[in-house]
Amino acid sequence: MTVADALEEARASLALHEARLLLRHVLGVTAAALEAHPERKVSPADTAAFRALVARRAAGEPVAYLTGRREFYGLDFRVTPDVLIPREETELLVDLALETQAARILDLGTGSGCLAIAVAKQRPQAAVTAADASAAALAVARDNAVRHGVNIRFLQGDWFAPLAGERFDLILANPPYVAERDPHLARGDVRFEPRSALAAGADGLDDIRRIAAQAPAHLVPGGQLCFEHGYDQAAAAAALLAEAGFIGIEQRRDLAGILRVSGGRHP
């Protein structure tokens, strides 16, 4: 069977772009190589491997976990079911970080490390620290940092727990923010992602409350906190920032036009 035949067969159960990602993964080729050679022969072993992946995808497993990779901010990241799959909207936090001149940057709940690594890549002079409660996630993040040749200090612990007495110019976070009972958690790719990276109490704001309340003790005067939140949490996020004493509160829309990131300055 050829590349074209394999893709045609997979199209019965999946979208073409997903079939292409899975076939590229099996063959170990670039998008351009796959595109350029539809007549290329796929060996029986590769055909079997591809069919197995197509079946798993059709049963719901995220493509990123099947291939073990996901692109974020133009960089290729390794992902496993121990980490949240990087989302396009989270690139907003990288853009915001790069608008600052922050020298000491903290990424809380780093997961795959995508945020910390994308920032460190663009700001090689900055001292970037990334923390996560999950040892398994930190192993993935460390591996990604090595792959991208960036020097990041990784710490394990719950939010600010491993950071006693430390202050930063900028704190970034993509914390869990989905409400515990949100039906969204039972649908699509999200079902396969770590619960601890997604859900945060009855209203989804448990972790954002803790981060906003504790961040001032870890920011220099004028330092900034910026975090991602849910589509309907912008008002609550601004209120929590104000309550914690933040000034200059700013909110940004994602590509879908949803207020997705909120931030403020520690006076």
Ligand code: GLN
């Ligand atoms: N945006 C993700 C979702 O809706 C949630 C990511 C997160 O909780 N940080 O599935």
